[in-house]
Amino acid sequence: MPIVTCSVEETYLENDYGNEIEGIIVTCNKCGHEVESFGTSQASINRCFVLLREECPEGENNYYVDEDEIDEP
Numbered sequence: 001m002p003i004v005t006c007s008v009e010e011t012y013l014e015n016d017y018g019n020e021i022e023g024i025i026v027t028c029n030k031c032g033h034e035v036e037s038f039g040t041s042q043a044s045i046n047r048c049f050v051l052l053r054e055e056c057p058e059g060e061n062n063y064y065v066d067e068d069e070i071d072e073p
Helices: 042-055
Strands: 003-014 020-028 034-038 063-066
Touching: 003 034, 003 042, 020 042, 034 042, 042 063
Parallel strands: 003 063
Antiparallel strands: 003 020, 020 034
16 A cells, blocks of 8 residues: 655634634645545544545545655655
């Protein structure tokens, strides 16, 4: 399973009632596909990684990680 880095951005997302809630937008650095999730915890980020795998427009089965969490050689 290829490892693909993603950018993780904290933002405010609108919920079903029109209120702004803290959330996360995760963008695949390979293809640019974005997903979002309410909350800013690691669980919200992990949820976005799963959504990216499920919704990959290229049909790939990648392992997604936060670009800021990768140790570059």
